[in-house]
Amino acid sequence: MSESAGDFFEDLAVAAIELAVEVAVTVAIDAAVQSLTGRDESSPEASKTNVKQPRPVRRFLVGRTRVSGAYALRRAGKNVYLQVFAYPEGPLQSFGKAWLNEDEVTIDEDGRILALPDGRYESGRARVAERLGYEVQTAYPDLENVGWTEEHRGDGVPSNKLTCEHGKQEDARKQFPAGALTELTREAFGLAYDWRKDDTAGGSGAQRRFADDATAAEKDAAYATWDFTMNPVVWFVNVEWRRFGARWEKRFAPVLDLLTAAADVCDEPVLQRVGSSQVHGQANKGSNNVTLFSTAGLANGAEFTAGGQVLTVTSISGNKVYHTPNLDADLPDFAPVRWINAVAVYAPRYQVGFWWEAGVAKKQVREWLRLSMDGWFGVRRDGAYVIRAGSYEEPTVIFGEEEVIDYSLDHSPMPGDESNIYTLAFDDPVAGYTRTDTDAWRNEDAITSEGAENATDLVLKGVQHNSQIRRLAKAQMDRAYAPKVTLRTPLSSRRALGERYIGIRIEEEEDLNDAVMEVTEPPRIEFSTCSIVWTGRLATAARYAWNAGTEEGDGPVAGYTSTPEALEAPEITDLTPFYASTGTGGDGVRMRIEGAGPDRSDLTWFYRWRAVDSTSWTERQGTDTDPAAAVSMDTGEFLPAETDIEFQITYQTGGGTKAAWSETETVSTSTDQIAPGQPTDLAATGGSGSAMVSWRNPSSLNLDHLVLYRGTSTSFGSASPIGSPIVGGVGEVMGVTDTVAAGTYRYWIEAFNANGDGSGPVGPVTATVT
Numbered sequence: 001m002s003e004s005a006g007d008f009f010e011d012l013a014v015a016a017i018e019l020a021v022e023v024a025v026t027v028a029i030d031a032a033v034q035s036l037t038g039r040d041e042s043s044p045e046a047s048k049t050n051v052k053q054p055r056p057v058r059r060f061l062v063g064r065t066r067v068s069g070a071y072a073l074r075r076a077g078k079n080v081y082l083q084v085f086a087y088p089e090g091p092l093q094s095f096g097k098a099w100l101n102e103d104e105v106t107i108d109e110d111g112r113i114l115a116l117p118d119g120r121y122e123s124g125r126a127r128v129a130e131r132l133g134y135e136v137q138t139a140y141p142d143l144e145n146v147g148w149t150e151e152h153r154g155d156g157v158p159s160n161k162l163t164c165e166h167g168k169q170e171d172a173r174k175q176f177p178a179g180a181l182t183e184l185t186r187e188a189f190g191l192a193y194d195w196r197k198d199d200t201a202g203g204s205g206a207q208r209r210f211a212d213d214a215t216a217a218e219k220d221a222a223y224a225t226w227d228f229t230m231n232p233v234v235w236f237v238n239v240e241w242r243r244f245g246a247r248w249e250k251r252f253a254p255v256l257d258l259l260t261a262a263a264d265v266c267d268e269p270v271l272q273r274v275g276s277s278q279v280h281g282q283a284n285k286g287s288n289n290v291t292l293f294s295t296a297g298l299a300n301g302a303e304f305t306a307g308g309q310v311l312t313v314t315s316i317s318g319n320k321v322y323h324t325p326n327l328d329a330d331l332p333d334f335a336p337v338r339w340i341n342a343v344a345v346y347a348p349r350y351q352v353g354f355w356w357e358a359g360v361a362k363k364q365v366r367e368w369l370r371l372s373m374d375g376w377f378g379v380r381r382d383g384a385y386v387i388r389a390g391s392y393e394e395p396t397v398i399f400g401e402e403e404v405i406d407y408s409l410d411h412s413p414m415p416g417d418e419s420n421i422y423t424l425a426f427d428d429p430v431a432g433y434t435r436t437d438t439d440a441w442r443n444e445d446a447i448t449s450e451g452a453e454n455a456t457d458l459v460l461k462g463v464q465h466n467s468q469i470r471r472l473a474k475a476q477m478d479r480a481y482a483p484k485v486t487l488r489t490p491l492s493s494r495r496a497l498g499e500r501y502i503g504i505r506i507e508e509e510e511d512l513n514d515a516v517m518e519v520t521e522p523p524r525i526e527f528s529t530c531s532i533v534w535t536g537r538l539a540t541a542a543r544y545a546w547n548a549g550t551e552e553g554d555g556p557v558a559g560y561t562s563t564p565e566a567l568e569a570p571e572i573t574d575l576t577p578f579y580a581s582t583g584t585g586g587d588g589v590r591m592r593i594e595g596a597g598p599d600r601s602d603l604t605w606f607y608r609w610r611a612v613d614s615t616s617w618t619e620r621q622g623t624d625t626d627p628a629a630a631v632s633m634d635t636g637e638f639l640p641a642e643t644d645i646e647f648q649i650t651y652q653t654g655g656g657t658k659a660a661w662s663e664t665e666t667v668s669t670s671t672d673q674i675a676p677g678q679p680t681d682l683a684a685t686g687g688s689g690s691a692m693v694s695w696r697n698p699s700s701l702n703l704d705h706l707v708l709y710r711g712t713s714t715s716f717g718s719a720s721p722i723g724s725p726i727v728g729g730v731g732e733v734m735g736v737t738d739t740v741a742a743g744t745y746r747y748w749i750e751a752f753n754a755n756g757d758g759s760g761p762v763g764p765v766t767a768t769v770t
Contacts, residue, residue: 061088061190063230063353066433074615075146081164088355090133090158093228096187122175133158135216191226192238230351232373233263254384265389269346273552275339283331289322293430297342306337354462368461374475392541397496398503410484419456420446426469439553441473482537485517567659570597575667579677579700588638589669595631595649603651612644675757676700679749684767691767693747694735702753709748744768
């Protein structure tokens, strides 16, 4: 074999290994925008409702977001109600905003919840204590009398203890509109290790990373040096390392320079369009201040208009703007406010914040993080993780026409992504992390050439800013409509493996002469031709260029969430346990719930129940059998028998507003007080001088006896019992011969428990006796 032939086959072997190991790249392209959305269980609505299953799954957090809690403790005594809520695992830098049910409230430095302007949550009646989720925490000191000791520290899990102290009965609804079961959701700020701020890892700063075998104390010491961040690359690394067990020295240490460059891209300042906001809470005539949803771009001396009046900023405290002159008219909630002059405002290029449950696949979590920054994720042949954030880079590898064996160029949109309009939404922290619609991103050239509008939703998990979702939409749309390029090159071109951008110089093809291709699929080797096939889309720096003035749009389409309508809590008027079958597994105890609420047709009803010794509720949507002011619904599931059960009901309007839960009502499911299920398979056959009546007994364990009735009309009220009560086994098929004169008869059968509680008659069936 010649030396050149030996080199060729060595190249072939090396290329095969590198393609199999190195090019495990996840790229920023998906076949359809629907797969980009990453929709899941941790939607904004899920973040507002605390977990109610008996043993909630573990949950985790990145960045900053609103989090619901799992009930860890619920205890009542005298006029005090205690609840401990466990939030996604820490550590946290801090908790931020707080919501009691859907009401945003203020917690003072002593942990007291301050009353709302309308008097709800009377100041000091509710108090909050916090734990940030360090590895070793301090137990809440005043819970020993309810069974929590120093051993109940909740290590590693952030939590809040909510103490509600009720006053007089007549003030209860004002103090706690949702009753004793007031729910607390929080804004949480997660801590993450940033190697760029660790001078022992080549950075500059005092952050420290703990070893893989670190003790709890060593981890806490490291946490104390970390900072809050929303950088997607920093969180990508932390999630892989801390949650999924990636070894630092293998996965990250060899590529810290690449990771630093990607993290720096996320932190790059991007100019924001500023100039408008809305009033948050009514401002009254004569006032010298107004609270806005956002003050970005305002500074002392700046002018703005509100209600047709020109105002000058004198100072700003949080989102409260002090101004001169005083208001000459009332400003209602959500009134528009516009800047006359403003200062430049910048925001990081990419940020992320969300939570997820432990059952979510690692691949999905990676996708959410990657899509928040239009990024790449890959594994090098040495096992190191390569993460890139969305930005244009001048290629370092260029394929000339002498190296390109053949090529193809296709100007069609990406298959499955022919949408020329993206309808956009993001999780807006200003609006309580509610998913907020904003201006659609439109490809006007494509709409014109295609002669039609084709819209698709684009909602990316963890994106919390109007500017960011629009920049991501621009990049995705530009990529989808960019010409597709396929190149075939010799094995010697493997120097481009792992590159996101590759230069192309093919003079005979104008579009490919001094062009740049973004690799969108893993390169593949063709052994039959000893070549490598590269697939991608043409790219330019314009994909990530941004003009805030012309591209950022006007912001949320319909402003922020309007004030929900005030709803009265419903009440339970009656609870009736009964035996019934759900279709499988025989009979069991169910509950008929009667209640009262508004007389309107747009209500969806819910109920929840728990055993009196349980701390967790089981919540279900109910079916109102008579949609009017009075609600009647049956539980769909079996309930525990021989115990006391607590019930509550609530309803939700067609507009999405949910009422407070009703007061708790308790009922016993003792089978001594429950009628057995109804008999089944009732049949009657006439004969000469008698009728044969048969049925199957219910499978209710509290069946004591049955009564057979006979009548001559279809009205049960005119029927009479036949003979003595009938005793039979559970589920037994039984029969009675009824000797009677000639005629036509109707028969009914009813089951009873030992106390004489009847199931209600089944029938009639008819038999003719000759």
